Amino acid sequence: MAPYFPLYVSRSDGKLETVDKGKKREPNCPTDDQLEGKQDAKGNADYYKELELGDAREVDWRRKLGGMLIREVGGKEHPGSNYILATMPENYRLYERVKASAGVESADPYLYGHPQGRKKRFRTPGDFFPHLLWLVTDETGDPDNCSCKICAPDDLQVFDRPDRTKQLPPEPVKKEEASIKRETLPSRPATVGTNPVVAVPPQRSISQDKPSAVAKPPASRPTAPSTPPAVHRPMGPPPIISTHLAPAKCFEQDLDSQYKKHLYRPGEVTWFNRGNAWGLSVVLKRTLIRGSTPREQQAKYLVQPLSHPFAHPSPKIIGSEDHLRPWLAWSPPAPTHPGLAQAAGLTYNTVDWKGVLEGRFGTGDIEVDGSIFAAKAVDDSFALFDPLANNTVTTGERLYNGLYFGGEKFWVGEPVRLRVGTPQDVLVVHQIIERLKQNSTSTSSASILFVGDLYKMTTIAAGNRGDIPPPDSHSILSLPIRLRQDVEYRNCTTIPMKRTFSYWKLVQGGARLPITDIKGRWYESSVLMPVLRGATEFSAEYGRGEIGEVGQWMNARGDCSHSAGKLGTRFGERLQAFGKSVPPGTRIGRGLDGEKEDQRFPGEEDKGERRGVEAVHRPEEVQPQLQQQQQQQQRQKEEEMVARDEGMGAAAAAVGVSDGDIAEFMDLDRMEDGYVQQYADAGGFGAFPGGPAE
DSSP states (O other): OOOEEEEOOOOOOOOSEEEOTTSOEEESSOOHHHHHOOBOTTSOEEEEEEOOTTOHHHHHHHHHHHHHHHHHHSTTSOTTOEEEESSOSTTOEEEEEEEEETTEEEEEEEEEOOTTOTTSOBOSHHHHHHHHHHHHHOTTOOGGGOOSTTTSOTTOOGGGOGGGGGGSOSSOOOGGGGGGSSSOGGGHHHHHTOOOSSOOSOOOOHHHHSOOOOOOOOTTSOOOTTSOOOOOOOOOOOOOOOOOOOOOSSHHHHHHTSTTSOSSOTTOEEEEEOSSSEEEEEEEEEEEEEOSSTTOEEEEEEEEEOOOTTOOOOOEEEOOGGGEEEGGGSOOOOOSSHHHHHOSSOOTTTSOHHHHHTTTTOSOOHHHHHHHHHHHHHHTEEEEEEEEEEEOSSSOEEEEEEEEETTEEEETTSEEEESSSOTTEEEEEEEEEEEOOTTOOOSTTOEEEEEEEEEEEEEEEGGGGGGSOOGGGGOTTTSOHHHHHHHHHHHHHHHHHHOEEEEEEEEEEEEEEEGGGEEEEOOOHHHHHHHHHOHHHHHHHHHTTOOOOGGGGSOOTTGGGTOTTOOOEEOSSGGGGGGGGSOTTOOOOOGGGSOGGGGOOTTOOOOSTTOSOSSOOOGGGSOHHHHHHHHHHHHHHHHTSOOOOOHHHHHHHHHOOOOOOGGGSSOGGGGGGOSOOOOOSSSOOOOOTTSOOO
16 A cells, blocks of 8 residues: 555634533533444444544544545645544544444544533544645634535525624625535635645645635625625745653653763663673663763663563673663564574563473573563553643643653653654654543543654755744754754765755744654754664765765564554553563663662662762752752762763773664573573573573
């Protein structure tokens, strides 16, 4: 099937609640009684149910609307391409009316959300399309310019518009005049004279494909002689407005927003260098220590290797980010035991680990296989954290400050990679929304949405930098510093070597995407590319001005288990996703937002000089200025410390850094030692039960 390109609608008049004639607020959706779905004694039923984002019928609506929209406003530049609305306009929700009688069931969809209330609903995509076209083309936002059946009914219900009744003539409107009410659908784009606010490839203005026209006053809606008819003149496309970044709400969020501080985060799955091979682990703690020079800082991590349920290696101290890799940088190999590799559909919780220990699945490495299955299970999970609001009575939505998504962790205010669009597109997240089902407080069936600004890495000739939009379109108040500094790093070589200049172009403001459209974290090419490509290879490419998006070298969440684009399993706490793959009592530290124990590594004495926060940090009680001041003091204290390499950090430094070859993922050449193996790393993994130690 040909791919569908998403269209993003930035404006909506949809309402989750409306006010009835009795001045009472009511949900803009089917009533509670209509949603119950009860059957009578004869088995007959008549009820409504909401169609979630991704339902086949909901997708069909979005495909039809996307096709109609691109045909109407897309010009002739997109022949043969398929388009789909990324989501319905905000607060518009699709419900299905199910009728069952004598064993025969029928279902009819209805789109709710129109500001006139729940009785004003759309029955088909064709009914809704005129309203959608008005949303994306009418710069004034005046509903009188909309030609849909609700905004402009054939009988022109004057009692719905009390402010206009005195201007209307007493004669009834003739039915034959309804066909010319307001503006007809074909004339809408030419009348408004503006491009739709949707994210599509560059397109010509509508005036290039259709003659410009000035709307005449509707024949069926004459106004009083003293009121001149509204005339809409052709205009240029409206500016796309970006959203300013909100201040960080905690110390760890602020730290992760900085350029070249920490590449990895507590709770993330990483590959780590065991000295003779690579293993899989979860990051428990991190800190910054003094590097080779007084001003240089170096990241230090405490990781817990993943394993099978019956034995767990001890935590390892990693003294350099060179000895770690992001989970999505590589693809995990197949299990080493033939019986596990040949079985389909196995998960960490369904594997017979006791049988593996007893050799019933052939010869292999049980710890390696345990880590592979554990990492895949985590990749299929997600967990929201730091709730910002809990308003489920009126809107059914909750806001969160961050999300564990598969093996990664990201915050509001950060860029994420997308499954839609091109590899050069990112979404700067401004809201993470949990939307509950109607009349439900259960989170198990909730949908997760991302709201943010869409940016595209755009490259132009260095001499054409005057073509770049003014700074207000993507100012320092809207674009994360990591995006800005990474592109500056690229331009330092591309301008002199390639005579090209790159910048982040704002494509769409206020885009809404489901969680299934997210690939994972965005990483700086200037930071991660030297790690993945190898320092020597990257240096040569950089010298030639050849540096691209590092995301093209990485996997997406769900790729390892062929479940890309699926929601996955939700957990209330991050540690629950790891299950028995980590030892009992394992704790993922909260870093600068936790207690001092969260910043102390094994073997370190508490001498008082490494207190990140004296007590449990409560973001709502800390002003942003105080956060910055305290964090600066923390950094100054860490710069004064003397680095001490311990455990795995020293061993990995002696071994050297891998160039990222896939052959070094796991030490699979030592299977002659049997399925029980003691790894020769500095910390010592120990022997498994039932096998000899080396």
